[in-house]
Amino acid sequence: MTAGTTDTSRQEIRRIFEAQRANQAAVAKATARERIAKLRRLHKTLLHYRQEIRDALYKDFQKPPLEVDLTEIYIITSEIKHTIRNLRRWMKPQNVGTPLPLLGSRSYIQYQPKGVVLIIAPWNFPVNLTFTPMVSAIAAGNCVMLKPSENTPHSSAIMAKIVEELFPENEVALVEGAVETSKALLDLPFNHIFFTGSPAVGKIVMQAAAKNLASVTLELGGKSPTIVDETADLEKAAARIAWGKHVNMGQTCIAPDYLLVHESCKEELLKKISRHLNASYGEAPQNSPDYPRIVNRHHFERVKASLQEALEKGARAVIGGQMDDASRFIAPTVVAEIAQDSRLMTEEIFGPVLPVIGFRSLQEAIDRINSREKPLALYLFSKNRKNIRQVLNHTRAGTTCINNSLLQFNNINLPFGGDNNSGIGKSHGWFGFEAFSNARSVYQQIWPLSTADLLRPPYNAWKQKLADWTLKWL
Ligand code: NAD
Numbered sequence: 001m002t003a004g005t006t007d008t009s010r011q012e013i014r015r016i017f018e019a020q021r022a023n024q025a026a027v028a029k030a031t032a033r034e035r036i037a038k039l040r041r042l043h044k045t046l047l048h049y050r051q052e053i054r055d056a057l058y059k060d061f062q063k064p065p066l067e068v069d070l071t072e073i074y075i076i077t078s079e080i081k082h083t084i085r086n087l088r089r090w091m092k093p094q095n096v097g098t099p100l101p102l103l104g105s106r107s108y109i110q111y112q113p114k115g116v117v118l119i120i121a122p123w124n125f126p127v128n129l130t131f132t133p134m135v136s137a138i139a140a141g142n143c144v145m146l147k148p149s150e151n152t153p154h155s156s157a158i159m160a161k162i163v164e165e166l167f168p169e170n171e172v173a174l175v176e177g178a179v180e181t182s183k184a185l186l187d188l189p190f191n192h193i194f195f196t197g198s199p200a201v202g203k204i205v206m207q208a209a210a211k212n213l214a215s216v217t218l219e220l221g222g223k224s225p226t227i228v229d230e231t232a233d234l235e236k237a238a239a240r241i242a243w244g245k246h247v248n249m250g251q252t253c254i255a256p257d258y259l260l261v262h263e264s265c266k267e268e269l270l271k272k273i274s275r276h277l278n279a280s281y282g283e284a285p286q287n288s289p290d291y292p293r294i295v296n297r298h299h300f301e302r303v304k305a306s307l308q309e310a311l312e313k314g315a316r317a318v319i320g321g322q323m324d325d326a327s328r329f330i331a332p333t334v335v336a337e338i339a340q341d342s343r344l345m346t347e348e349i350f351g352p353v354l355p356v357i358g359f360r361s362l363q364e365a366i367d368r369i370n371s372r373e374k375p376l377a378l379y380l381f382s383k384n385r386k387n388i389r390q391v392l393n394h395t396r397a398g399t400t401c402i403n404n405s406l407l408q409f410n411n412i413n414l415p416f417g418g419d420n421n422s423g424i425g426k427s428h429g430w431f432g433f434e435a436f437s438n439a440r441s442v443y444q445q446i447w448p449l450s451t452a453d454l455l456r457p458p459y460n461a462w463k464q465k466l467a468d469w470t471l472k473w474l
Helices: 010-028 032-048 050-061 065-091 126-139 153-166 179-186 199-212 234-250 263-281 297-312 362-370 385-394 429-435 451-455 461-473
Strands: 094-096 105-113 116-120 143-147 172-174 192-196 215-219 225-228 258-262 316-319 333-336 353-359 377-381 399-402 437-445
Touching: 010 105, 010 116, 010 143, 010 179, 032 050, 032 065, 032 126, 032 153, 050 065, 050 126, 050 153, 065 126, 065 234, 065 429, 116 126, 116 179, 126 143, 126 153, 126 172, 126 192, 126 429, 143 179, 153 172, 179 199, 192 199, 199 215, 225 234, 225 362, 234 263, 234 353, 234 377, 258 263, 258 362, 263 316, 263 333, 263 353, 297 333, 297 353, 353 362, 362 385, 377 385, 429 437, 451 461
Parallel strands: 116 143, 116 192, 143 172, 192 215, 225 258, 225 377, 258 353, 333 353, 377 399
Antiparallel strands: 094 105, 105 437, 316 333
């Protein structure tokens, strides 16, 4: 099939699903050594196809090769390496303590694969967000069906080639297609669905999962705020916000969506951000080889319309604003004095436009954040410990990064995921392995006599005394 042009048929999808179901018990039996061998092969193959992956992403939305290396391939290879280092330990039964009333027993958790799992991915980091969860799913011993986004067909094609080369279809299979394919997949009784995409589609996925009581991990999006207070190192804040917002042309789920800055340093920060954008992409960013494009016409028109609406409602373009319809180009743009009812302030932007709002007290910024859905990421630039504590204690967010941008995603020891509207469940490292596993509780009686044996009916005064004692002391 040509990448991204045809929906895989329902019959074909069902056939692969049934084949995986039939094979799941065998796949689940794989030892740590066998699972590690699969991951090593994946690692080697990714590096083998490095140039083809770079080419595919360039064709999809002109993503610079260095960014493909660091934000697609490296994210997956580091996940693989971390998983290989830890998998033996994760797969071992994990002993837990024994409370006094259960004296004479042992208890442990055995992590077992969920079964046949579905991974649905978005287009903005197409290889990373398809293969990184797949690493966790394979490590946990599952069969996997992958559905990458129809908006990045070249990336889908190279991923399909890699999957076909490495795995039999009854173990890991990639199906291409758009909404119809996704719907056909969602009709099947998967054991777990790992979805990365918009909150709107996340709700559709969760409804479909409910029909089969499948567990879900939903990695969603939303508007991630960035606060800069009056104590922040403005030079560093400006450089890191400019980079975090405009890498991947702002098409990043954890990109700073809007900026809240203390009025006393607002103009200075804006000047510095403009300077850093010029330093990164030049006076004519359209000619920069390091600046991608909006993925397709629909998203280009969406961001363009939102920016035009904001400007019509009186927003000031601090820098940027230039567009080219033919090449789906929008310059790195910063807008101030924005009306709060502009779409730039009511919807996730997912493009290279940064609205800036001044605040006079930190509480005002916190109230603004708390008046919205809980974000996937919250950024804070501050040198003041009290302010950092105040923001952490009085806001909610899936992830937080202090005095930098995006890097919380890169520490594999941290869980990655949102909170309600920005997501349900976590991924990366141990948390990814856990998401694709059932934590099976095992209680094993060791001593011949258990305390429960003493408390069986018929009840009498002595047993009542024992119950009273238990309530009082244990
Ligand atoms: P999307 O929700 O439109 O699509 C994601 C996937 O769902 C695609 O594979 C698509 O084919 C499928 N899909 C679309 N409509 C569907 C429907 N009606 N029924 C079933 N499946 C459907 O998202 P997108 O535009 O690809 O990506 C952008 C969104 O993803 C943003 O909201 C962004 O914040 C979010 N995102 C989140 C993360 C994260 O890790 N939390 C990462 C990247 C992107």
